[in-house]
Amino acid sequence: MGTTKGLKYRWTVTDTATGVPQRTAYAFTYAGGHREATTFVAKLLNGKKKIK
Numbered sequence: 363m364g365t366t367k368g369l370k371y372r373w374t375v376t377d378t379a380t381g382v383p384q385r386t387a388y389a390f391t392y393a394g395g396h397r398e399a400t401t402f403v404a405k406l407l408n409g410k411k412k413i414k
Contacts, residue, residue: 371395375402377413384414 369388373395376383385402389395405411 373399375399375406382414 369390371389371392371394372386373389374383374386384406387395387398389398402411406413
């Protein structure tokens with residue numbers, strides 16, 4: 363876990379219909395993680411990213 367040492371917050375976007383995690387990442391701040399997750403969900407809904 364050397365690469366995530368300074369990253370305090372972990373966020374995961376999960377497909378609620380199948381229970382499959384779509385993406386998991388780390389962020390320095392809560393707000394940064396929330397922003398990244400919200401952006402990722404918007405891309406999923408717009409069709410710019412594919413569901414696993």
